[in-house]
Amino acid sequence: xxxxxxxxxxxxxxxxxxxxxxxxxxxxxxxxxxxxxxxxxxxxxxxxxxxxxxxxxxxxxxxxxxxxxxxxxxxxxxxxxxxxxxxxxxxxxxxxxxxxxxxxxxxxxxxxxxxxxxxxxxxxxxxxxxxxxxxxxxxxxxxxxxxxxxxxxxxxxxxxxx
Amino acid sequence: xxxxxxxxxxxxxxxxxxxxxxxxxxxxxxxxxxxxxxxxxxxxxxxxxxxxxxxxxxxxxxxxxxxxxxxxxxxxxxxxxxxxxxxxxxxxxxxxxxxxxxxxxxxxxxxxxxxxxxxxxxxxxxxxxxxxxxxxxxxxxxxxxxxxxxxxxxxxxxxxxxxxxxxxxxxxxxxxxxxxxxxxxxxxxxxxxxxxxxxxxxxxxxxxxxxxxxxxxxxxxxxxxxxxxxxxxxxxxxxxxxxxxxxxxxxxxxxxxxxxxxxxxxxxxxxxxxxxxxxxxxxxxxxxxxxxxxxxxxxxxxxxxxxxxxxxxxxxx
Numbered sequence: 177x178x179x180x181x182x183x184x185x186x187x188x189x190x191x192x193x194x195x196x197x198x199x200x201x202x203x204x205x206x207x208x209x210x211x212x213x214x215x216x217x218x219x220x221x222x223x224x225x226x227x228x229x230x231x232x233x234x235x236x237x238x239x240x241x242x243x244x245x246x247x248x249x250x251x252x253x254x255x256x257x258x259x260x261x262x263x264x265x266x267x268x269x270x271x272x273x274x275x276x277x278x279x280x281x282x283x284x285x286x287x288x289x290x291x292x293x294x295x296x297x298x299x300x301x302x303x304x305x306x307x308x309x310x311x312x313x314x315x316x317x318x319x320x321x322x323x324x325x326x327x328x329x330x331x332x333x334x335x336x337x338x
Numbered sequence: 339x340x341x342x343x344x345x346x347x348x349x350x351x352x353x354x355x356x357x358x359x360x361x362x363x364x365x366x367x368x369x370x371x372x373x374x375x376x377x378x379x380x381x382x383x384x385x386x387x388x389x390x391x392x393x394x395x396x397x398x399x400x401x402x403x404x405x406x407x408x409x410x411x412x413x414x415x416x417x418x419x420x421x422x423x424x425x426x427x428x429x430x431x432x433x434x435x436x437x438x439x440x441x442x443x444x445x446x447x448x449x450x451x452x453x454x455x456x457x458x459x460x461x462x463x464x465x466x467x468x469x470x471x472x473x474x475x476x477x478x479x480x481x482x483x484x485x486x487x488x489x490x491x492x493x494x495x496x497x498x499x500x501x502x503x504x505x506x507x508x509x510x511x512x513x514x515x516x517x518x519x520x521x522x523x524x525x526x527x528x529x530x531x532x533x534x535x536x537x538x539x540x541x542x543x544x545x546x547x548x549x550x551x552x553x554x555x556x557x558x559x560x561x562x563x564x565x566x567x568x569x570x571x572x573x574x575x576x577x578x579x580x581x582x583x584x585x586x587x588x589x590x591x592x593x594x595x596x597x598x599x600x601x602x603x604x605x606x607x608x609x610x611x612x613x614x615x616x617x618x619x620x621x622x623x624x625x626x627x628x629x630x631x632x633x634x635x636x637x638x639x640x641x642x643x644x645x646x647x648x649x650x651x652x653x654x655x
Contacts (some may be wrong), residue, residue, distance in 0.1 A: 229422040257419055287416065287459050290424040 184338050198322045202315060208240035208313035209311055212270070212278060213304045220297030223290060228238060230286050232259070258282035272308045273298045350439040351377060354467060357417045358383075359647040362391060365404040369393060381500070383467040387411050394500075397626055413463045417442050420497050427530070430459055436530030436548075439628035440470035440508070455654055470531060476502065477509030479624045484510070484592065489521065489566065490638075491619025492581075492591040494612075496603050502632060505611040506529050510569045510592055524564035526554035532570055543568075552580040559587050568592045578608035585617050600637055601622070604646050613642060 191277045198276040215237055222233045232252040245267035259273075261268070261282055269277070281300040288296065355363050362385065370376040371393060382394035386410040393400045406414075418435045419426045426435050435443040444466035450458040454475035484493045488634065495510075499505050511532065515523040523543040525532050528551050544562050546554040551569055553579075558564055567584060569577075573592045581591055600621060604610050620643055623635040635646075 224423055227422040227425045227427075229425045231422075266349055276460055285418070286421040289427040289430075302488040 180338060182239075184334050187330050187333050187337070193327045194326050195323055198326075199319060201267070201269070202319060204241060204244075206308075206311060206315060208245060208268060209269060209274060209304070209308045211239040211242040211306050214243065215279065215303065216297055216304060218325045219285070220294055220301060223297065224294045227290060256282070257285050271311075273309065274304065276302050277307070344406060348377060350441055351380070351469065351570075353439070354441065357414055358385075359406060359410050359414075359528045362402070362406060365391070365402045366393065369402065369611060371398060371454070378471070379469070380469055382469060384464065385411060385414070385467075386464045387462065397500075399651075400583050408461060408463070408605070409467060414465060415445065415462050416501065427458065431457060433459070434529060437467075438530065440504075440531050442468045442470075442529055442531050444468065455484040464581060465562050468531075470508070471505055472508060472512075472542070473502075473505050474478065474512075475630060477513055478504045479636065480506055480510050480592075481513045483620045483622060483636055484514075484590075487619045490590060492585070492593070492617045493592040493626065494603070494609075495592070496597045496600075496621060497594075497624035498597055498598040501626055503596075506622075506624060506632075507570055507592065508532055508595055509567055511612055514540050514544040514592075516568055519575075521565040522563065523566045523568055524558035526551055526567065526569040528554065528570070552576045555580040555584050555591075555644075557583055559589055566590055570594050571596065572612075573606060573608060573612075575588045575608050578611050581612055581617055582615055585615065590619075591617065593618075600642055600645065604642070613639070613646070 214240070218237045219233055219293075222228050222236065229253065234248070235249070239248065245264050247260050247264040247268065250263045252307065257264065258279065261278055268275070277300055281296070284293075284296050287291070340596070352481070353484050355366065356485055356634040359367070366383070373379060376395070379395045380393060381397070383391070385391040385406050386396070387410075388405055391402040391406060393402060408506050411520050415435070416423060418437055419430075419467055419527070423430070429435055430445060433445055435445060437443055444464075445459050445462055446466070447459040447462040449456040449529050450460045471503050478495060481630070484491075487493075495503050511523050520542050523541075524546045525543050526549060527545055528549060530547060544558070546558055549557065551572060555567060555569060558567055567589055569591060570593070572578070572581065581593070584591055594607055595603060595606070597609075603621070604613060616639060619639050621637045623637070623641075625633045625635065627633040
């Protein structure tokens with residue numbers, strides 16, 4: 177009986193841990209999505225207003241989540257946007273669509289004249305904004321789904337165990 | 339070249355080599371080993387898409403056995419622009435990129451035009467990387483002439499392209515703004531060529547970097563109360579108007595212009611306007627003599643005017 181009670185407690189603890197972990201994971205994905213959107217908007221504003229070189233623009237941007245995943249520190253070391261994306265890839269958890277958009281943006285960044293560059297930033301900011309809005313809409317549903325899955329799974333295991 | 343200038347130059351050359359593709363660097367290093375005092379003799383590196391690259395050593399063109407592709411040139415342009423082509427759109431429209439340290443990269447390619455006006459360069463076909471030198475003493479003759487006029491009259495330095503006008507102007511700026519009789523020198527450096535790091539050290543020049551010449555001259559006189567204004571390559575009517583306004587402020591101008599003779603100089607209408615207005619008290623022509631040594635020709639305002647009037651009198655007579 178003691179063993180079973182211990183098993184139940186462990187299973188409940190694991191469920192709780194997984195629920196919290198996935199919730200944090202989702203929140204960080206959201207924050208990364210928001211961070212990249214803000215970065216693209218920041219780049220656009222700096223190019224449109226001051227025509228600063230990218231190196232200087234990257235130094236004037238701060239975002240906790242992009243710092244944490246290693247993307248911004250890599251950028252500030254002088255690597256270009258594409259290389260920084262690649263270097264921080266294991267810690268970036270964006271959707272395939274968002275990653276594709278960012279890779280395409282990196283390929284066009286810094287290669288054209290001001291007007292084209294501003295238009296390019298506007299386009300990618302628009303696309304990333306849509307993806308971010310979609311993620312925000314999906315977030316409550318997804319969180320509920322994860323919670324239900326883990327709780328149901330844990331309950332089944334407890335029933336089997338008991 | 340002094341030790342300090344040599345270090346600055348060496349650092350500049352290394353930063354240029356860092357931009358070049360490996361095969362080009364290897365070829366440059368191979369040539370460098372074959373030429374003693376390579377760094378002091380090198381004045382230009384030129385790369386062309388699908389054609390041989392070349393170096394200019396002592397005024398002679400030395401072909402390099404290496405061809406770069408259009409993509410490699412585009413990559414070099416991006417690196418010279420710090421990965422931010424948009425930040426250099428204005429200067430690219432005028433056909434150059436300022437690389438810093440007084441180094442200018444001339445860009446040739448297919449013009450992108452809007453309503454017949456060039457707005458940019460696409461498909462880069464050539465890059466001409468001009469490597470600046472601080473040659474202490476290069477401006478001695480011109481400085482002596484300027485001082486002999488009591489530092490009250492303007493001076494125009496002229497030569498054919500690539501002979502060393504900018505080097506002479508840079509040294510003049512250094513000499514006039516340093517030492518016991520240092521003057522307040524405003525340097526209008528539109529293309530980032532005059533303010534090599536050599537000017538920055540130990541002299542009291544105020545540098546207006548990246549300003550169009552006309553605006554730079556106006557701002558310098560209005561806000562910096564200079565005793566001398568130094569400006570590279572004047573030639574347009576807009577420049578001439580600003581210079582005339584400067585003359586009325588009583589500030590002498592030291593400038594340069596492209597021409598190989600005084601006759602060629604006077605054939606350019608804006609320059610002629612300035613000469614007729616008495617802006618310049620003296621004209622110093624620079625030539626490269628035997629052994630690549632500078633030789634100078636000094637003319638004063640009166641003799642230039644007399645010579646210029648000679649054909650007119652003949653024609654009239």
